[in-house]
Amino acid sequence: MKVLLLTGLGALFFAYYWADNFDPGGLDYLVLNHLGVAPAGTGTRSAQAARWLMQVNFLSYVQLTSLALPSLTESKGSLVVVSSLLGRVPRSFSSPYSAAKFALDSFFGSLRRELDVQDVNVAITMCVLGLWDRASAAEGVRGVTRAKAALGPKAALAVIRGGATRAPSVFYPWRFHLLCLLPAWLPRPRAWFIRQELNVTAA
DSSP: OOEEEEESTHHHHHHHHSGGGOOOTTOOEEEEEOOOOOOTTSOTTSHHHHHHHHIIIIIHHHHHHHHHHHHHHHHTOEEEEEEEGGGTSOOTTOHHHHHHHHHHHHHHHHHHHHHHHTTOOOEEEEEEEOOBSOHHHHHHTTTTBOOOOBOHHHHHHHHHHHHHTTOSEEEESTHHHHHHHSOTTOHHHHHHHHHHTBOTTTO
16 A cells, blocks of 8 residues: 655645656555645735745645546545645634635535546545644644644544545544534524634734
């Protein structure tokens, strides 16, 4: 079994600088788990920040998927995409990042439909995760959110289990599934839940 796990900014350099020399032959699993934040000195709502976040958090995923898809098709493999709750539920003070994650959800949702109608047996697992207990993640939202960070090993286990069982979606913590299921015609309850975890004064 051949698994390729791409994480961190190394995945971005891999996608655009090593792609010509990469042979993904025999690949069974591709796990995309890298993200970027707005560069220092850029406004969170600036076009520069949005362009960078789309490059790292969306376009590099598309590039890597296009490279690996022929091999995954041959092996009937699995594509595991680690995304965020912000790709399903928009939240305050995260507009460019949320836009990139929404783009991920839309792209891979459409790709899943395309593979299905073409009878291509490649599973796509979308992992909707919340705040992890990483130092960098905690620092980025310090004073802005009241949400408790989930344990990294448990979140990683949920991702592994979802990919191994070829599940279409993984939600961790599980309560995020309920939040995503709240229908669009009931926006106030969902907005209320989001507001409870937000420190508006600090933000």
